[in-house]
Amino acid sequence: MSVPCKTSSAATKLILVVVLPLIVCSVIIVGRSSFGFSISLNSSVSENTESERPLLTHNEGVLFSTSSNINGSSSSSSSSQDVFIRSKNVLNSVTISTRAAKTFSKLQRLEAGLARARAGIRNASQNKTSHEEDRNLLPLRTIYRNRHEFHQSYLEMEKIFKIFIYEEGSAPLFHDGPCKGIYSTEGMFIQGIEFNKHFRTWDPDRAHVYFLPFSIGKMVRYLYVRDSHDIGPIKRTVVDYANFIARKYPYWNRSLGADHFILSCHDWAPHTSSYVPYLYKNSIRAFCNANTSEGFYPSKDVSFPEINLRKGHLPVIIDGLPPSNRTILAFFAGKLHGTIRIKLLEHWKDKDEEVVVYERLPKELSYGTMMRKSKFCLCPSGYEVASPRIVEAIYSQCVPVLLSDHYIPPFSDILNWNSFSVQLSVNDIPNLKKILMGISEEHYMEMHRNLKQVRSHFMVNDPPVRFDAFHMTIHSIWLRRLNIRIN
Ligand SMILES: *[C@@H]1O[C@H](CO)[C@@H](O)[C@H](O)[C@H]1NC(C)=O
Numbered sequence: 174m175s176v177p178c179k180t181s182s183a184a185t186k187l188i189l190v191v192v193l194p195l196i197v198c199s200v201i202i203v204g205r206s207s208f209g210f211s212i213s214l215n216s217s218v219s220e221n222t223e224s225e226r227p228l229l230t231h232n233e234g235v236l237f238s239t240s241s242n243i244n245g246s247s248s249s250s251s252s253s254q255d256v257f258i259r260s261k262n263v264l265n266s267v268t269i270s271t272r273a274a275k276t277f278s279k280l281q282r283l284e285a286g287l288a289r290a291r292a293g294i295r296n297a298s299q300n301k302t303s304h305e306e307d308r309n310l311l312p313l314r315t316i317y318r319n320r321h322e323f324h325q326s327y328l329e330m331e332k333i334f335k336i337f338i339y340e341e342g343s344a345p346l347f348h349d350g351p352c353k354g355i356y357s358t359e360g361m362f363i364q365g366i367e368f369n370k371h372f373r374t375w376d377p378d379r380a381h382v383y384f385l386p387f388s389i390g391k392m393v394r395y396l397y398v399r400d401s402h403d404i405g406p407i408k409r410t411v412v413d414y415a416n417f418i419a420r421k422y423p424y425w426n427r428s429l430g431a432d433h434f435i436l437s438c439h440d441w442a443p444h445t446s447s448y449v450p451y452l453y454k455n456s457i458r459a460f461c462n463a464n465t466s467e468g469f470y471p472s473k474d475v476s477f478p479e480i481n482l483r484k485g486h487l488p489v490i491i492d493g494l495p496p497s498n499r500t501i502l503a504f505f506a507g508k509l510h511g512t513i514r515i516k517l518l519e520h521w522k523d524k525d526e527e528v529v530v531y532e533r534l535p536k537e538l539s540y541g542t543m544m545r546k547s548k549f550c551l552c553p554s555g556y557e558v559a560s561p562r563i564v565e566a567i568y569s570q571c572v573p574v575l576l577s578d579h580y581i582p583p584f585s586d587i588l589n590w591n592s593f594s595v596q597l598s599v600n601d602i603p604n605l606k607k608i609l610m611g612i613s614e615e616h617y618m619e620m621h622r623n624l625k626q627v628r629s630h631f632m633v634n635d636p637p638v639r640f641d642a643f644h645m646t647i648h649s650i651w652l653r654r655l656n657i658r659i660n
Pocket residue numbers: 242244246247
């Protein structure tokens with residue numbers, strides 16, 4: 174089977190020698206205080222309050238707050254209702270300079286299109302009766318927070334959403350990404366969007382969002398000297414690149430990065446994005462490492478899945494045994510890294526016949542077989558919050574048990590994770606068995622069925638197909654763009 178992205182060979186190292194000096198040449202030191210025009214940003218509400226309120230835990234499952242516009246000040250008072258409208262540190266409105274006036278009417282037209290899409294989605298959410306069903310959309314209501322809204326939003330996205338990719342930079346650091354191993358969704362997406370005919374536009378004035386197509390996974394591989402603790406080369410590359418884009422094109426300054434996005438599955442992505450303050454604060458950052466303690470903002474940023482394409486092959490799905498034949502209550506095997514796993518192994522390694530926890534899987538056992546005959550698959554965070562086990566569990570219809578703190582699971586703006594997974598905090602580890610045994614047969618059967626329904630959203634396809642992991646990621650970005658308005 175072919176792979177959605179082509180793994181770059183050793184020859185790409187040669188290209189680097191050419192690419193890097195090019196980038197360095199374009200270094201422009203920008204005085205941040207000297208803006209050429211007036212920008213009004215409303216950030217009067219402190220950012221920290223964001224993490225204190227429950228995130229995406231509401232029941233209504235609305236994509237939008239009741240107040241329709243992206244008006245920071247007005248929606249902040251009813252913040253417990255908001256899922257999607259970002260009120261705090263995202264920009265409210267950006268006043269356009271006369272310099273950018275040429276593109277003004279084009280921008281207005283784009284914004285009008287977005288406003289129509291918003292109205293359509295809101296309309297769909299109110300109309301809970303029959304709807305034109307999409308055959309690709311999964312039938313079960315429970316796996317979605319609001320199925321009608323999602324469906325409508327997806328259709329609106331397909332109708333109008335356009336992404337511009339800055340062409341500057343060369344592989345392997347740009348327009349490319351890892352295609353094998355735990356960071357492969359990064360390469361999958363970057364190359365997928367590069368070759369996408371539907372959403373990609375070559376005309377930046379027709380774009381709703383702008384993609385900065387650098388790969389943090391590749392930067393760590395090519396620019397970071399192992400154990401050197403010197404992150405300088407990565408920092409310089411990202412900062413120089415962002416400055417270059419801001420100087421060459423009007424779009425970055427126009428929104429202070431709010432309609433720009435980056436994407437990475439690497440552990441270091443949150444930190445790397447912090448080298449460019451507006452990128453960190455305003456831009457849409459699609460990360461596997463969606464750790465709210467590391468500055469991940471669920472309504473601005475996008476959590477997307479970590480999928481381990483071990484040899485670069487597309488996943489092969491084997492359903493596993495029917496629930497009654499799954500003889501192991503809970504299963505985990507994995508290396509000890511990060512504090513959560515230490516706690517898990519401490520409590521459960523070699524302790525119980527039904528909660529089977531290994532640090533190293535015995536040779537005679539197969540990891541896949543174990544997952545397929547377990548009722549629950551434990552997915553503790555490792556060095557970072559995300560774990561490829563979550564998607565592996567979904568593939569093998571083993572109900573994932575997310576053991577993490579501060580993690581926002583992928584697509585949780587759309588998917589109702591409680592309908593197909595168990596989410597526990599680190600403090601629940603000692604009571605793990607009791608909690609899992611306490612889940613009723615009926616509830617388990619429902620989660621097990623839902624896993625099969627939700628699976629298509631986590632599939633990797635070549636070429637991508639509607640509603641799969643690639644398109645769900647684009648949809649998440651689309652939703653974030655819908656939630657800001659650029660004037
Ligand atoms: C946005 O909020 C301001 C102040 O809270 C208010 O005066 C204004 O009418 C709001 N804008 C819209 C479009 O609702």
